[in-house]
Amino acid sequence: MPSGTLLGQALISGVLAGGMYGLLALGLSLSWGLLRLVNLSHFALAFLAAYLTYELGTTYHVAPWWAAAMVVPVMLMIGLAQHWLFDRFKVNELASLLITFSFAVILEVAIQLYWTADYRRFETHYSTMSIKVGAFYIPVLELALCMVAGVLAWGTWLWLRKTYVGKALRAAAEDADIAAAYGVDHKKLAYLLSGMGAAYAAIAGTFIALIATLAPAQIWAWLGVVFAVVIIGRLGNPLGALLAGMLIGASESIAMAIFAPAWAPVVSFSVLIAILLWDPEWL
Amino acid sequence: MADLLSVENLSAGYGRAVVLSDVAFALGEGEALAVLGRNGVGKTTLLDTLVGVTRRFAGSIALGGREVGTLAPEMRAGLGVGWVPQERNIFRSLSVEENLTAVARPGPWTIERVFGLFPRLKERARQSGGSLSGGEQQMLAIGRALATNPRLLLLDEPTEGLAPIIVQELLAALTRLLREEKLAAIIVEQHAQKILPITQRALILERGRIVHQSESAALLADPAPLERFLGVTGR
Structure with a gap:
């Protein structure tokens, strides 16, 4: 059995790593829950944003924060363009899964053509910075990621609950035809949400560039666990997505500390299956 | 003064099926209209067509003088269809x-x-x-x-399937809306006696066509059309 300090550090690292799951899950959860579009290209957009941040940082020496300010609007436009296609061809839930899978594969190939399949790492002095609290180390980048994810999740949650647009979106998600008959312009709102989702992917991408090693195939690395997180956090619930991300991150990390790293992937899907067995209506 | 709602030559339905044929009526500001008829004669289709969720084959729907028959439901809602x-x-x-x-x-x-x-x-x-x-x-x-x-409230069988005490409460609220607030409304109802007293005008549908139009008070005074088309008296 590992020591208390090791477990505590594992817990902290896990929660912080879960912040990334939550941040990636945020946009996916919104489009799946509120637009009934399962957007697999979300992961590819995040990695495209990561590579752009990397390119801006290494070739043009643009600070990551400025890179984010440039990459976010670009991804937002891509998100809107992608939604135009969904809208134009009246794409449904299942078709969206297949189409966005294709988008993601195309983006993966495009990334590989430009940046090659080599592993790339964007080294900044932030990556080694950490704060020491008692016996534990808290890496600064991961902490910043969690804070950004927290602000976005809270903000989005409040926006969905307190604003006219947010409530109209939830109404339209439940019954688009009825909402339309009460004056809710679902199409416009759907564009807004798709743009937001892509912008969130870009923000996640900036952190991916700073925290992870980039390779085109890594696009798929988080797919399984983030899918589980989206469902555990309940579709369309941004706070749920973040909390589920942190829960899964912590559980994985503890499982790795107690058993072995290979156990980590088992955790997220065990939790998912347990929840679906407990409440089949969860989805 | 122009009518609030003017429906002319309206034919509508779902898919290829024509449910309403050649329906025409008008409604003034502050007026309430009872739409009566047996089950399946097209009462709900009439309201749904005004809302914009059916397929319109022919005819026009003008709200406040503006043609809305070609508009999407959210546009009509914006112009005042509730x-x-x-x-x-x-x-x-x-x-x-x-x-x-x-x-x-x-x-x-x-x-x-x-x-x-x-x-x-x-x-x-x-x-x-x-x-x-x-x-x-x-x-x-x-x-x-x-x-x-x-500007215009469309109510589709508002009292259907509810306990009598709730029906009383709803009818009281509707009476207030129509009489005191002077809200223009079209109320679809199977039970004529519930809504004739609170509406000014009434029409009866039979197989998708209007077979009777009159003042509500006239129908209450002489319920012969109710007996003929609905098989009930105006009690």
Whole structure:
């Protein structure tokens, strides 16, 4: 059995790593829950944003924060363009899964053509910075990621609950035809949400560039666990997505500390299956 | 003065099926119209066509002098068509208050005024729409339509399937809306005797066509058309 300090550090690292799951899950959860579009290209957009941040940082020496300010609007436009296609061809839930899978594969190939399949790492002095609290180390980048994810999740949650647009979106998600008959312009709102989702992917991408090693195939690395997180956090619930991300991150990390790293992937899907067995209506 | 609603030569239905044929009527500001008829004669299709959720084959629908027959439902709602569907279709995952605020538009009908009309809704403001009883859901459906501040309220069998005491409460609220607030309304109903007293005019549908149009009071005084087309008396 590992020591208390090791477990505590594992817990902290896990929660912080879960912040990334939550941040990636945020946009996916919104489009799946509120637009009934399962957007697999979300992961590819995040990695495209990561590579752009990397390119801006290494070739043009643009600070990551400025890179984010440039990459976010670009991804937002891509998100809107992608939604135009969904809208134009009246794409449904299942078709969206297949189409966005294709988008993601195309983006993966495009990334590989430009940046090659080599592993790339964007080294900044932030990556080694950490704060020491008692016996534990808290890496600064991961902490910043969690804070950004927290602000976005809270903000989005409040926006969905307190604003006219947010409530109209939830109404339209439940019954688009009825909402339309009460004056809710679902199409416009759907564009807004798709743009937001892509912008969130870009923000996640900036952190991916700073925290992870980039390779085109890594696009798929988080797919399984983030899918589980989206469902555990309940579709369309941004706070749920973040909390589920942190829960899964912590559980994985503890499982790795107690058993072995290979156990980590088992955790997220065990939790998912347990929840679906407990409440089949969860989805 | 131009009519608030003017329907001419209207034919509509679903897919290829024509349900309504050559329907024409007009409604003035502040007037209430009862739409009567047996099951399956096209009463709901008439309201649905005014809302814009059916297929219109021919004819025109003018609201305040503007043709709306070609507009999408959300545009018509924006121009003042308020709908209380037969199935109520409240947003079950939203709270009672959110059901109202999600669709609210500026105008005399504020959320507080809706709560004033239906105090039960205020008591349940934070409950989810799905947790309401049938009668409360109907109140919420009416309140939701009012929150859009409609010029014309369309009510599809508002008392159907509800307990008599709730029906009384709803009819009292409707009477207030029509008589005191002078809200223009079209009410579809199977039970003529419930709504003839609170409407000015009435029409009877039979197989998708209008077979009788008159003042409501005239139908109450001489219920022969009711007996003929509905098989009931105006009691």
